[in-house]
Amino acid sequence: xxxxxxxxxxxxxxxxxxxxxxxxxxxxxxxxxxxxxxxxxxxxxxxxxxxxxxxxxxxxxxxxxxxxxxxxxxxxxxxxxxxxxxxxxxxxxxxxxxxxxxxxxxxxxxxxxxxxxxxxxxxxxxxxxxxxxxxxxxxxxxxxxxxxxxxxxxxxxxxxxxxxxxxxxxxxxxxxxxxxxxxxxxxxxxxxxxxxxxxxxxxxxxxxxxxxxxxxxxxxxxxxxxxxxxxxxxxxxxxxxxxxxxxxxxxxxxxxxxxxxxxxxxxxxxxxxxxxxxxxxxxxxxxxxxxxxxxxxxxxxxxxxxxxxxxxxxxxxxxxxxxxxxxxxxxxxxxxxxxxxxxxxxxxxxxxxxxxxxxxxxxxxxxxxxxxxxxxxxxxxxxxxxx
Numbered sequence: 264x265x266x267x268x269x270x271x272x273x274x275x276x277x278x279x280x281x282x283x284x285x286x287x288x289x290x291x292x293x294x295x296x297x298x299x300x301x302x303x304x305x306x307x308x309x310x311x312x313x314x315x316x317x318x319x320x321x322x323x324x325x326x327x328x329x330x331x332x333x334x335x336x337x338x339x340x341x342x343x344x345x346x347x348x349x350x351x352x353x354x355x356x357x358x359x360x361x362x363x364x365x366x367x368x369x370x371x372x373x374x375x376x377x378x379x380x381x382x383x384x385x386x387x388x389x390x391x392x393x394x395x396x397x398x399x400x401x402x403x404x405x406x407x408x409x410x411x412x413x414x415x416x417x418x419x420x421x422x423x424x425x426x427x428x429x430x431x432x433x434x435x436x437x438x439x440x441x442x443x444x445x446x447x448x449x450x451x452x453x454x455x456x457x458x459x460x461x462x463x464x465x466x467x468x469x470x471x472x473x474x475x476x477x478x479x480x481x482x483x484x485x486x487x488x489x490x491x492x493x494x495x496x497x498x499x500x501x502x503x504x505x506x507x508x509x510x511x512x513x514x515x516x517x518x519x520x521x522x523x524x525x526x527x528x529x530x531x532x533x534x535x536x537x538x539x540x541x542x543x544x545x546x547x548x549x550x551x552x553x554x555x556x557x558x559x560x561x562x563x564x565x566x567x568x569x570x571x572x573x574x575x576x577x578x579x580x581x582x583x584x585x586x587x588x589x590x591x592x593x594x595x596x597x598x599x600x601x602x603x604x605x606x607x608x609x610x611x612x613x614x615x616x617x618x619x620x621x622x623x624x625x626x627x628x629x630x631x632x633x634x635x636x637x638x639x640x641x642x643x644x645x646x647x648x649x650x
Contacts, residue, residue, distance in 0.1 A: 291316035297346030308498040321485040324495035364441035372431035381415040405433040515650040553645035573644035
């Protein structure tokens with residue numbers, strides 16, 4: 264994660280603002296064996312998780328995977344059926360929400376429509392042990408932090424969706440929580456504004472040093488925002504890691520398929536030698552060299568996975584080990600790249616992404632409809648999955 268940006272003199276820097284804690288330091292948040300049942304339904308199942316101080320940590324998964332329930336247990340809105348939750352060394356499991364060093368920013372933002380931006384931000388401070396002057400200064404600092412000082416006297420309907428999102432963020436940060444919980448914080452924004460606001464969130468988090476925990480179903484959002492993320496499914500955490508680790512080295516078919524686009528092929532282990540495995544892939548009509556994973560044995564059934572952007576297309580057969588013939592069945596132009604659907608002799612369709620590095624007209628496409636082509640990929644790009 265980049266070093267925190269220096270705060271402007273008129274922006275409050277929260278106590279404890281610091282670079283991301285080293286991995287060897289004790290976890291700032293520790294979730295131990297947490298399970299949550301609603302009657303016979305298990306929403307969260309035996310979750311163990313450690314989050315470091317100063318992280319932006321994302322809980323990523325589809326609807327009903329348990330990520331929001333886990334967030335609500337951190338906030339104190341739900342009680343675990345089993346397990347314990349610790350924040351900064353203190354057991355929070357039985358504490359009510361108002362006694363936890365936590366604040367939550369809701370998906371709907373929940374702004375008061377009859378109040379100005381300034382009064383919305385000040386609302387959470389009215390029960391704090393502060394003088395009126397101190398509250399006013401805190402609100403002023405928060406509005407400066409989210410770059411909304413000039414909009415302080417407007418009401419929510421008089422500002423844009425992105426600005427309302429920042430008002431909600433300022434209100435949540437005004438109490439200087441140790442942990443800020445964000446439930447789908449950018450879901451209401453359009454794509455371009457969402458992308459812009461992601462970087463604003465990162466900059467604000469760096470300035471404050473507050474630990475952010477984000478719940479999202481958006482893979483790109485989680486990968487952009489997070490220092491680390493956890494992929495959840497059916498109440499369980501399937502994998503934890505940086506965006507690079509989870510994308511490049513998924514530990515299961517579920518994670519590989521949930522994060523980004525990917526091609527899956529049933530395969531059988533032919534042999535292994537050192538760090539290299541050879542697997543027979545009937546759909547590709549040959550043997551593929553791949554980076555070996557522990558515990559492989561000849562004859563073992565396994566899954567080969569290759570991401571579309573890792574595959575190269577050419578009209579001439581390349582010299583690489585993993586090279587196979589196919590025919591362009593269809594293609595789609597997306598501006599920055601093109602998606603090719605390649606029909607293999609086996610009948611399988613393979614997806615391939617090709618970056619459009621030149622403007623249309625400067626050079627012809629790599630291939631066109633019904634062209635015979637060769638596709639190839641590096642052994643390091645071939646992912647082997649047991650699960």
